[in-house]
Amino acid sequence: MxxxxxLSGKGGTGKTSLTASFAVLGGAExxxxxxxxxxxxMHLLLEPDFADREDFHSGELAVIDPSKCSDCGQCAAVCxxxxxxxxxxxxxxxxxxxxxxxxxxxxxxxxxxxxxEQHVGQWYRSAIRTGSTMIHARLKIGAxxxxxxxxxxxxxxxxxxxxxGKDWVLVDGxxxxxxxxxxxxxxxxxxxLVTEPTVSGLHDLRRVYKLVKMxxxxxxxxxxxxxxxxxxxxxxxxFLENEEIPILTEIPxxxxxxSAITQGRTIVEWDPDLARLLGDCxxxxxxxxxxxxx
Amino acid sequence: xxxxxASGKGGTGKTTLSTNLARFMAExxxxxxxxxxxEEPNSGLFVAGELFHDEPKYKMIPVWESxxxxxxxxxxEVCNFNAILxxxxxxxxxxxxxxxxxxxxxxxxTASLPMQQKPMGELKHLRSGALDFVxxxxxxxxxxxxxxxxxxxxxxxxxxxxxxxxxxDSPPGTSCPVIEATRxxxxxxLVTEPTPFGLHDxxxxxxxxxRLGKEFVVVLxxxxxxxxxxxxxxxxxxxxxxARIPNQRRIAETYAAGKLxxxxxxxVAEATDAIAxxxxxxxxxxx
Numbered sequence: 001m002x003x004x005x006x007l008s009g010k011g012g013t014g015k016t017s018l019t020a021s022f023a024v025l026g027g028a029e030x031x032x033x034x035x036x037x038x039x040x041x042m043h044l045l046l047e048p049d050f051a052d053r054e055d056f057h058s059g060e061l062a063v064i065d066p067s068k069c070s071d072c073g074q075c076a077a078v079c080x081x082x083x084x085x086x087x088x089x090x091x092x093x094x095x096x097x098x099x100x101x102x103x104x105x106x107x108x109x110x111x112x113x114x115x116x117e118q119h120v121g122q123w124y125r126s127a128i129r130t131g132s133t134m135i136h137a138r139l140k141i142g143a144x145x146x147x148x149x150x151x152x153x154x155x156x157x158x159x160x161x162x163x164x165g166k167d168w169v170l171v172d173g174x175x176x177x178x179x180x181x182x183x184x185x186x187x188x189x190x191x192x193l194v195t196e197p198t199v200s201g202l203h204d205l206r207r208v209y210k211l212v213k214m215x216x217x218x219x220x221x222x223x224x225x226x227x228x229x230x231x232x233x234x235x236x237x238x239f240l241e242n243e244e245i246p247i248l249t250e251i252p253x254x255x256x257x258x259s260a261i262t263q264g265r266t267i268v269e270w271d272p273d274l275a276r277l278l279g280d281c282x283x284x285x286x287x288x289x290x291x292x293x294x
Numbered sequence: 295x296x297x298x299x300a301s302g303k304g305g306t307g308k309t310t311l312s313t314n315l316a317r318f319m320a321e322x323x324x325x326x327x328x329x330x331x332x333e334e335p336n337s338g339l340f341v342a343g344e345l346f347h348d349e350p351k352y353k354m355i356p357v358w359e360s361x362x363x364x365x366x367x368x369x370x371e372v373c374n375f376n377a378i379l380x381x382x383x384x385x386x387x388x389x390x391x392x393x394x395x396x397x398x399x400x401x402x403x404t405a406s407l408p409m410q411q412k413p414m415g416e417l418k419h420l421r422s423g424a425l426d427f428v429x430x431x432x433x434x435x436x437x438x439x440x441x442x443x444x445x446x447x448x449x450x451x452x453x454x455x456x457x458x459x460x461x462x463d464s465p466p467g468t469s470c471p472v473i474e475a476t477r478x479x480x481x482x483x484l485v486t487e488p489t490p491f492g493l494h495d496x497x498x499x500x501x502x503x504x505r506l507g508k509e510f511v512v513v514l515x516x517x518x519x520x521x522x523x524x525x526x527x528x529x530x531x532x533x534x535x536x537a538r539i540p541n542q543r544r545i546a547e548t549y550a551a552g553k554l555x556x557x558x559x560x561x562v563a564e565a566t567d568a569i570a571x572x573x574x575x576x577x578x579x580x581x
Contacts, residue, residue: 009334010304010334010336011303011305011306011466012303012306013305016491038466038467038469039302039303039304039466039467039495039498041490041494041495044490044491044494059374078396080394081395081444096473096477096505100374101374101375101393102372103372103395103396103400103401106397106401115374141468141469141498141501141505142468142469142473142502142505143469143470144469144470145467145469145470175304175334175467176333176334176439176465176466177333178333178432178436178438178471179437182437196550197550198549198550198552199336199339199340199550199551199552200309200334200339200549203334203336204336207333207434208334211434211435214435225546228546228550229547229550229551231551232550232551253543253546258489258519258520261489261490261491261520262489262490262520262521264490
């Protein structure tokens with residue numbers, strides 16, 4: 001099985017639009033996984049049916065029983081997250097601040113604190129309009145995006161691919177360089193980096209690539225909005241050349257991307273020129289990934 | 295006065311608005327710009343200044359002292375994150391899983407798990423005229439952004455008086471890093487774009503700030519592209535649309551080069567001015 005993970009470091013570079021385009025190009029051959037569980041958008045283009053859904057629990061949350069609590073303040077004294085608030089003289093847990101370490105419950109002399117399992121979101125197994133399966137999820141607001149839900153989405157996508165005898169998993173990764181990205185990356189055959197020639201785009205690419213390199217995963221790069229700035233473009237190419245990262249394609253700054261999204265379509269279904277360009281790019285990606293079986 | 299600039303979706307223009315607003319306001323008053331997007335901090339690419347202070351930032355993790363340890367296993371028992379394991383006659387610690395809650399350390403009957411500093415990033419404080427700029431960046435391979443955001447805000451609280459306007463460039467999304475960045479804000483400005491992605495993630499961001507009980511307004515970036523769904527949504531929800539920044543290729547090019555926009559593009563100057571006035575009005579009303 002081969003797993004392709006699309007990453008960008010910086011948001012707004014076109015990562016999700018391009019991943020959805022590849023999902024269309026790959027059609028029934030691949031299972032799609034949306035690991036950007038914090039701000040998942042791919043479902044807006046691929047029309048999943050949300051056929052199977054399951055709650056996802058991870059970690060704990062402290063709850064104070066006011067009838068037992070004597071307001072001694074021991075919990076607040078040990079909490080390193082400032083998650084115990086005093087409201088009207090009563091101690092209460094700030095749900096959004098609590099990390100679920102359970103320390104407060106252990107020191108409470110009144111036995112007034114209970115740790116409850118946290119419901120952090122839902123994950124879905126859907127049929128999508130490309131004739132394939134998509135695994136996706138929604139993290140609850142303020143939940144700890146520890147990467148566990150991302151890991152679950154990836155695991156279920158691999159299982160779905162195995163069950164259906166499919167060789168490919170296509171993953172839309174999350175932004176940044178923290179826990180969810182680390183989870184998105186683990187076990188990948190190939191990373192497709194999506195960037196743009198802006199000072200921020202290049203800066204964020206350098207950081208996320210450092211992480212990819214630590215994992216020892218092969219990468220290729222798509223330069224989107226390639227004609228925005230010649231000077232930054234040169235620096236970007238220099239960086240890619242030094243790191244021996246192949247350029248998979250270059251896409252000019254094009255507002256047709258937005259027109260396609262506004263109609264709920266991917267760019268390959270919208271514009272024949274860009275469809276050809278991305279068709280060639282997808283071919284390159286599958287060839288590259290083919291060399292790196294997991 | 296803390297103003298958090300946030301958005302559900304990435305790449306909608308948080309950093310653009312934060313840097314332009316901070317520079318613009320600093321022409322007539324002291325302003326602090328704080329980059330809390332510690333995973334991918336970009337504000338520093340648009341503002342320069344002289345280095346005033348820098349310091350390494352640490353998270354606290356336990357270290358095992360074998361001589362005094364009685365191997366009772368209490369540490370493994372109290373750790374909710376599986377970051378400590380008793381293996382035979384050894385105690386193993388997994389720093390990447392540790393949340394620094396101190397439970398294992400302070401509840402150890404033989405005090406054999408003292409907490410020790412582990413580097414997780416770096417804080418920089420630059421100064422240029424009336425603008426102070428504070429930025430923290432997470433080390434690559436460090437996975438947890440929240441402790442660094444927390445410490446950065448503490449540095450800001452200790453270094454500046456409460457009245458000074460502070461612009462907080464926040465991380466994207468609606469999960470824990472955003473909550474940490476916006477928890478202490480007096481006003482949240484949500485930046486979005488007029489596309490289905492922008493609208494979808496704006497709704498999530500609105501749910502988040504409502505849940506936090508924060509006052510908020512929306513700024514619509516790349517106005518003119520896409521559709522009018524965001525405006526319809528704001529009107530239906532009674533959300534104040536504080537400014538519209540037009541979609542122009544020239545704006546994208548100016549941003550690409552790392553330049554500030556308000557000095558070159560009149561429409562951006564106008565929008566920035568409107569947002570600055572709104573912040574002033576809010577500060578006057580809130581105090």
